[in-house]
Amino acid sequence: MAWQEVCSVDAVKTVSCIGCGLIGGGWVIHFLSRGLEVVVWDPAEDARKNLDKLLQQAMPVVFGSELALAECRKRLRFVDTLAEALAEAEYVQESAPEILSLKQNLFFDIDQHLDSNVVVGSSTSGLLMSDMLTNAIYPERFVVCHPFNPSYLIPFLEVVPSKHTLLAVSSWAKKFFEIAGKKVALIDREIPGFIGNRLQAAVWRECVHMLKEDEATVEQLDMAIREGLAPRWCMLGPFMTFHSAVSEGGIRSFIEKFNGFFDKPWSRLPSPDISPELIEKIVIATETAASKVGEKALIERRDEGIVAIVKAVSDIGH
Amino acid sequence: MAWQEVCSVDAVKTVSCIGCGLIGGGWVIHFLSRGLEVVVWDPAEDARKNLDKLLQQAMPVVFGSELALAECRKRLRFVDTLAEALAEAEYVQESAPEILSLKQNLFFDIDQHLDSNVVVGSSTSGLLMSDMLTNAIYPERFVVCHPFNPSYLIPFLEVVPSKHTLLAVSSWAKKFFEIAGKKVALIDREIPGFIGNRLQAAVWRECVHMLKEDEATVEQLDMAIREGLAPRWCMLGPFMTFHSAVSEGGIRSFIEKFNGFFDKPWSRLPSPDISPELIEKIVIATETAASKVGEKALIERRDEGIVAIVKAVSDIGH
Numbered sequence: 330m331a332w333q334e335v336c337s338v339d340a341v342k343t344v345s346c347i348g349c350g351l352i353g354g355g356w357v358i359h360f361l362s363r364g365l366e367v368v369v370w371d372p373a374e375d376a377r378k379n380l381d382k383l384l385q386q387a388m389p390v391v392f393g394s395e396l397a398l399a400e401c402r403k404r405l406r407f408v409d410t411l412a413e414a415l416a417e418a419e420y421v422q423e424s425a426p427e428i429l430s431l432k433q434n435l436f437f438d439i440d441q442h443l444d445s446n447v448v449v450g451s452s453t454s455g456l457l458m459s460d461m462l463t464n465a466i467y468p469e470r471f472v473v474c475h476p477f478n479p480s481y482l483i484p485f486l487e488v489v490p491s492k493h494t495l496l497a498v499s500s501w502a503k504k505f506f507e508i509a510g511k512k513v514a515l516i517d518r519e520i521p522g523f524i525g526n527r528l529q530a531a532v533w534r535e536c537v538h539m540l541k542e543d544e545a546t547v548e549q550l551d552m553a554i555r556e557g558l559a560p561r562w563c564m565l566g567p568f569m570t571f572h573s574a575v576s577e578g579g580i581r582s583f584i585e586k587f588n589g590f591f592d593k594p595w596s597r598l599p600s601p602d603i604s605p606e607l608i609e610k611i612v613i614a615t616e617t618a619a620s621k622v623g624e625k626a627l628i629e630r631r632d633e634g635i636v637a638i639v640k641a642v643s644d645i646g647h
Numbered sequence: 648m649a650w651q652e653v654c655s656v657d658a659v660k661t662v663s664c665i666g667c668g669l670i671g672g673g674w675v676i677h678f679l680s681r682g683l684e685v686v687v688w689d690p691a692e693d694a695r696k697n698l699d700k701l702l703q704q705a706m707p708v709v710f711g712s713e714l715a716l717a718e719c720r721k722r723l724r725f726v727d728t729l730a731e732a733l734a735e736a737e738y739v740q741e742s743a744p745e746i747l748s749l750k751q752n753l754f755f756d757i758d759q760h761l762d763s764n765v766v767v768g769s770s771t772s773g774l775l776m777s778d779m780l781t782n783a784i785y786p787e788r789f790v791v792c793h794p795f796n797p798s799y800l801i802p803f804l805e806v807v808p809s810k811h812t813l814l815a816v817s818s819w820a821k822k823f824f825e826i827a828g829k830k831v832a833l834i835d836r837e838i839p840g841f842i843g844n845r846l847q848a849a850v851w852r853e854c855v856h857m858l859k860e861d862e863a864t865v866e867q868l869d870m871a872i873r874e875g876l877a878p879r880w881c882m883l884g885p886f887m888t889f890h891s892a893v894s895e896g897g898i899r900s901f902i903e904k905f906n907g908f909f910d911k912p913w914s915r916l917p918s919p920d921i922s923p924e925l926i927e928k929i930v931i932a933t934e935t936a937a938s939k940v941g942e943k944a945l946i947e948r949r950d951e952g953i954v955a956i957v958k959a960v961s962d963i964g965h
Contacts, residue, residue, distance in 0.1 A: 351894045379894065390950040455905075455912045477875045478892055482953040485875030512874040514867040521912030524863045525871040528850055531916070532885050533908055535849035538919050540929065545842045547932035549832040551884020553843040556830040557795045557803030562877035563960050566869020567850050574796055576669045576697065587773075590851055594773050594839030598849075598916050601856050611858065614865035632708040634963050635800040641955035642881050645948055 332469055332495050335446040336419040338505040342366055345418035347411070347435070349376055352452045353424030354383040355480035360422075361401045362391050362481060363509050369407045370414035377407055391481055415443040420505060422474065424452040429460060436471060437464035448498050448505070450474030450488075454526055457519055458491035468493035472502050475523055476511075484512040487523045535598075560642070564634035565627070568615045573627055580615040584608055650787055650813050653764040654737040656823040660684055663736035665729070665753070667694055670770045671742030672701035673798035678740075679719045680709050680799060681827050687725045688732035695725055709799055733761040738823060740792065742770040747778060754789060755782035766816050766823070768792030768806075772844055775837055776809035786811035790820050793841055794829075802830040805841045853916075878960070882952035883945070886933045891945055898933040902926055 336342075343366040346357050353371065357380060360367045369380065384398060392398040408414050415421065421443065425435055432453070439449060445467045451458065454475055462468040473489040486506050490499045503513045516524060532554070539545045545553075561570055571590070572580040584590070589603045601607065619627055654660075661684040664675050671689065675698060678685045687698065702716060710716040726732050733739065739761065743753055750771070757767060763785045769776065772793055780786040791807035804824050808817045821831045834842060850872070857863045863871075879888055889908070890898040902908070907921045919925070937945055 351892075386946060387950065389947070390954050457912075477879070479950060479953070482950060482957065483875055483879060484957060485871055485873075487871075512870060514863075514870055516863065516867065518862060520857075520862045524857065524867055525875045526912075527857065528853055528868070528871055529876055529885070529888075530908055531849045531853035532846055533889070534916065534918055535846055536885050537907075537921070537925070537929065539838075539842065539845065540932075541919050541925055544836060544838045545832075545834065547886045547929070548936050549834065549842055550846070551886050551936065552830060552832055553803055553805075553846055554880045554884040555803075555882070557801060557843045558847055559877045559880035561795070561801060562872045563881060563956060564873070564963075566872040567847070567854050568865045568869050570847075571851070574669075589855075590848055594775075594844075598852065600852055601859050603855070607855070607859055611855065611865070614858075618866050618869065628704060629707070630963055632705065632797060632800060634960055635797070636708050637959035637963065638881060638956050639800065639802060641959055642952055645882075645952050645955065 332497055333446050334448075334497070334501055335444055338501060339508055341419045341505060343368065343417045343419050345370070345414045345421045346424065347371070347414060347421060347439070348424035348426070348452075349380045349383075350424065350426075351383070352476065352478060352480060353422070354380050355476065355478060356422045356424060356452065357405065358384060358387045358391055358479075359481040359509070361404060364404075365509075366404045366417075367406070368414050368416075368418065369405065370409075370411055380407070387479070387481055411438055412442045415439065415447075418443060418447055421447060421449040422452060423449060427453060427455060429456055432456060432461045433464045436461060437466065440466035445470065448472065448501055450502055452476060452480075455522060457521060458489065458494065459519055462491055462493055465493075469495045470498050472499050473523070474502055474506065475525070477525060484510070485525060486511040486513045487525060488513055488515045489519060489523055490517075491519060538598075555642075560635045560638045561631065563638050564631045568611070569619060569627060572615050572619050573624075573631065579612075579619065579624075581608070581612045584611065650815055651764050652766075652815070652819055653762055656819060657826055659737045659823060661686065661735045661737050663688070663732045663739045664742065665689070665732060665739060665757070666742035666744070666770075667698045667701075668742065668744075669701070670794065670796060670798060671740070672698050673794065673796060674740045674742060674770065675723065676702060676705045676709055676797075677799040677827070679722060682722075683827075684722045684735075685724070686732050686734075686736065687723065688727075688729055698725070705797070705799055729756055730760045733757065733765075736761060736765055739765060739767040740770060741767060745771060745773060747774055750774060750779045751782045754779060755784065758784035763788065766790065766819055768820055770794060770798075773840060775839060776807065776812065777837055780809055780811055783811075787813045788816050790817050791841070792820055792824065793843070795843060802828070803843060804829040804831045805834055805843060806831055807834045807837055807841055809837060856916075873960075878953045878956045879949065881956050882949045886929070887937060887945060890933050890937050891942075891949065897930075897937065897942075899926070899930045902929065 346369045349371045472494045475487040477483040503515045536550045571583045575582045664687045667689045790812045793805040795801040821833045854868045889901045893900045
């Protein structure tokens with residue numbers, strides 16, 4: 330099936346939010362804050378009330394004042410049917426409950442009412458798009474666009490196509506969201522759990538292991554992340570962190586020095602078999618990424634960033 | 648053996664840094680920035696040169712100008728022997744190479760020259776203090792004080808006593824470092840790898856699993872942490888993050904909704920057996936911690952913090 334963009338990424342004026350719970354409501358706030366017209370449909374009884382609550386909650390940090398929020402609200406329309414919600418949409422963000430059959434049926438319903446050339450992104454955090462498309466008529470225009478809560482503040486977005494999704498659709502979504510202020514990873518394989526939540530689950534799993542064994546308390550674990558790892562991670566991800574964690578030799582030297590950093594005492598769980606080929610893969614990719622910034626700039630900006638972050642957090646207090 | 652503090656935590660004027668590589672040098676910078684007199688001993692041939700390099704590197708963010716650094720340097724003394732380094736010390740930070748026998752011998756040497764009532768903290772990231780103390784004469788005054796690189800910027804510090812360490816010594820170290828600007832977790836069990844690096848290793852392990860399986864690239868993984876998880880984690884650790892990740896019901900509702908967040912699709916590795924008792928433990932500890940801030944304030948401050956952090960990072964650029 331051919332797909333022809335209904336609207337170029339930088340000309341989108343109207344988006345539809347299907348579902349406005351915690352995640353969908355976050356999207357409503359994000360799109361409003363970006364100047365878009367937002368049409369919302371959510372059949373839940375208390376949907377409007379909850380959306381109001383979220384808008385109020387986001388008012389100080391996103392809109393700045395009641396007046397500004399009231400102005401933005403003029404671009405928000407809550408409608409009673411799916412058909413109305415989709416009538417003028419140039420992009421659709423689906424944030425329905427995480428129930429496979431519900432999403433399968435919803436996607437069929439969306440296809441009944443929506444121009445076949447409008448992209449539909451799903452907020453799902455755990456379902457695979459290919460599984461959700463069993464009833465879809467135009468599967469090629471569906472793609473996972475998974476945000477992180479609160480979606481109006483966290484930059485990262487995972488765009489994950491199904492086996493049916495056209496590359497042009499994924500690319501459209503990536504560009505659209507980059508213009509709409511997101512940092513987008515276009516993941517070219519449909520992996521369960523995607524990327525971000527795998528990493529989040531890894532931390533959580535280790536936390537709960539430690540809590541279970543009485544090795545640490547909830548407050549200590551939260552503190553270790555908040556005051557220890559996260560400020561650095563805001564500037565450097567895990568690979569760049571380790572790349573800059575030795576005096577000389579970067580990530581290769583780090584892996585040699587700490588025996589991969591997988592074994593005891595740092596690890597209790599099964600580790601990947603770290604072959605010479607895997608080390609080369611890590612080293613080359615990390616060095617390539619680092620070279621785009623420059624080794625010196627990496628450290629300088631890390632430090633400058635940590636100072637700003639620690640100060641910002643300290644000013645606000647926990 | 649009785650231990651009597653040589654100097655109250657808020658009266659410390661002179662500290663000794665034994666070893667000034669990447670970690671020890673970071674400590675030198677930290678202590679100088681806090682107005683302390685710092686005496687350094689490091690037998691490595693290029694130690695002074697490397698310390699100069701680190702001081703220069705930290706100059707813009709820590710000292711602010713060459714002039715200010717020069718002023719601070721007046722409080723820095725590099726000496727030729729361990730005995731000289733320890734002569735006036737009111738606290739000693741040991742950051743020697745991570746070789747067990749070396750540390751065992753070093754601690755014996757320290758005990759030869761240092762007043763028995765001065766606390767010695769070790770920067771070790773992986774060795775257990777009890778294992779390092781086999782040759783020590785005054786084992787009760789040694790305690791792990793493990794920082795995170797760069798130690799002059801990252802607030803978190805793990806204080807981990809050995810089975811010989813006096814509680815008064817651990818408490819002294821905790822208070823001393825809190826006054827010296829650190830956020831301290833006093834861990835009451837001597838667990839291998841402590842807390843922070845276990846969490847860091849968990850992320851790293853999952854990253855390398857994903858890289859090995861070609862599920863994600865180094866750049867995508869670093870981006871997911873940097874732009875997705877870390878800004879939120881600076882404000883809320885993993886428990887508070889999940890506590891605020893559902894509309895209602897907090898962490899208990901989160902665990903029920905996502906089946907613990909351990910299983911597929913988010914997890915591939917063995918998970919803790921999450922019994923009802925463990926759930927209660929998580930829920931009670933998390934709710935207690937959250938209640939200290941207040942649920943509403945938790946969200947408000949999370950959002951305010953994320954805005955400030957994302958702006959700070961964006962101003963600096965990656």
